[in-house]
Amino acid sequence: MTGTPPLDVVTVGETMAALRATGPVRLGAPMQLSVAGAEANVAIGLARLGHRAGWVGRVGDDEFGALVLRTLRAEQVDVSHARLDPDGRPTGLLAREDRIADLVSVAYYRTGSAGSALRASDVLPALNPGVRVLHLTGITPALSADAAEAVRAAAARARELGITVCLDVNYRARLWSPAAARTALLPLARLADVLVASADELHLVSEDPSLPEPDALTALLAQGRREVVLTRGGDGASATTIHGTVDTPARKVPVVDVVGAGDAFVAGYLSGLLDGLDVEGRLQRAAATGAFAVATRGDWEGLPTRRDLSLLDQPAGTTLR
Numbered sequence: 380m381t382g383t384p385p386l387d388v389v390t391v392g393e394t395m396a397a398l399r400a401t402g403p404v405r406l407g408a409p410m411q412l413s414v415a416g417a418e419a420n421v422a423i424g425l426a427r428l429g430h431r432a433g434w435v436g437r438v439g440d441d442e443f444g445a446l447v448l449r450t451l452r453a454e455q456v457d458v459s460h461a462r463l464d465p466d467g468r469p470t471g472l473l474a475r476e477d478r479i480a481d482l483v484s485v486a487y488y489r490t491g492s493a494g495s496a497l498r499a500s501d502v503l504p505a506l507n508p509g510v511r512v513l514h515l516t517g518i519t520p521a522l523s524a525d526a527a528e529a530v531r532a533a534a535a536r537a538r539e540l541g542i543t544v545c546l547d548v549n550y551r552a553r554l555w556s557p558a559a560a561r562t563a564l565l566p567l568a569r570l571a572d573v574l575v576a577s578a579d580e581l582h583l584v585s586e587d588p589s590l591p592e593p594d595a596l597t598a599l600l601a602q603g604r605r606e607v608v609l610t611r612g613g614d615g616a617s618a619t620t621i622h623g624t625v626d627t628p629a630r631k632v633p634v635v636d637v638v639g640a641g642d643a644f645v646a647g648y649l650s651g652l653l654d655g656l657d658v659e660g661r662l663q664r665a666a667a668t669g670a671f672a673v674a675t676r677g678d679w680e681g682l683p684t685r686r687d688l689s690l691l692d693q694p695a696g697t698t699l700r
Contacts, residue, residue, distance in 0.1 A: 385509025386457055387430040387653055391502050391533055392418030392519045393494025393526075394436055394451070395471035395487075396443035397678065404476050414450045415473055415678040416494075417516045417549055417642050424646025424668060424682045426455040430653055433457035435505045437493040443470035444493065454679075460505040464493035471495070475638065483638055487553060495522040499532035506536050512649055513537040515571075516547045517583070520563045521554035527563050534570035543605075543652070546571035547645050548580040557583065572605040573652070575645055581609065596624070606658070608665075610644060612637075616665065618648075618658045627662035630670035630691055636677065643672035643682055667691055 394416035402408035418434060425432040434456050438444030440463045447470060451458050471489035478484055489495060497519065506513065513533060520527035537544050546568055550560055561583045568574060568584035582588035585595045586602065592609075596619045599607050610616045615628040647668030651661030667688050675681025683690075 384431060385507060386433045386505075387510070388422070388425050388432045388512040388514055388649060389435060389460075389505050389510050390418035390422045390432065390514045391435045391497075391505075391530060392416055392516055393471055393489065393492065393497070393522060394419040394434065394438065394447045395473050395489060395492075395494070396446060398472065398474040399677075400474065400476040402477060404474060408476065410474075412446070413677065413680070414447050415639075417518055417547070418514065419447075419451060419456070420639050420642035420679045420682075421514055421547075421646045421649070422451070422456045423454045423679045424643055425650055425653075427682050427684045428646065428650045428668075429685050430650060431457070433460065433505060435460045435502050437462045437464045437468075437497055437501060439464055439468055439470035439493040441470055443472065460501070462501050464496055466496070468493040468496055483636075485553075485638075489522065492522075495526055497522070497526040497529045499529045502529050502533045503536055506533065506540060506542065508540050508542075510537075510540070510542050511653060512543045512545055514545045514547070514645070514649065515567070516549040517560060517564050517567075518549050518551055518554065520567065521551060521560065531567055531570070534567060538570055543572045544570055545573040545575065545645070545649060546584075547641070548574075548576040548583055549641065550580050550583060561588070568599075568604075569602065573608065573649075574599060574604050574606070575608045575610065575648070577610050577612075577641075608648060608662075610641060612640075616644065616662055618662055620658060622658075625658045625662060627659070627666050630666050632670045632674040632691070634673045635675055637673050639678035640669050640672045642678070644669040646682065664688070 397415035400408040422432040471492035647665035651664040
């Protein structure tokens, strides 16, 4: 009898209940309930593309926590290493409201949440030599000192086991200051093989934040990063390795909701990495998954399956019968 195949990717972080308002909350706008969390979004994206993905984190022993776990299981994400918080902490919550045009406002209610109490002992059992990628973000270290230590310990263990470490900087100004983020993220970035950042986040993980972008990229590679991926929203993205820089444009689609686009991009990039695609192929898949995200409403609901990827190449107005 054979055991369960090892996970391709383990993601670590906080997944929250998400209340999505269609207008100003203060006016009592209708809300929809879902779940959200950068690391869970990536796990869902990878699972839909056919990879074995797992999420590690804590949720409260409450109805919101049950919703998080039920949703991830329904999306074929492994939650066998997720924990119910033993000390009564609640599942975190976020509320987002659509404002003018495509401007979205997000408020977090995660201080003292179950996710912020993440410990290294929660994460390390999920890592074994069969895992191929550990995906982390710069969000989790902002939640608490314990959570920061948990992701550092996970990255260090992954490096010991030969697991590729991917870090998406994913700076959240409502969680911490740039100075605090830089202090925590610099040592974490030194453990990363694949570093993902927006162009304006690069200084948070550069040893010398005054360096211009080309020099900062060269320095990061010299310090041990295997590849540095820079995202530029509608202007596309690039990936820099010792062999040079490859650029890809964004796929042109009607933009409905930009929340979750970065996570979709990372899911596509890691999917290409797992499939052995070259840098150009990884970026193209990432651009495609990002396009699906911005063309649909929700943090993860519009993420594509592998079969869906070809839909972007159909002529405009096509009806599939």
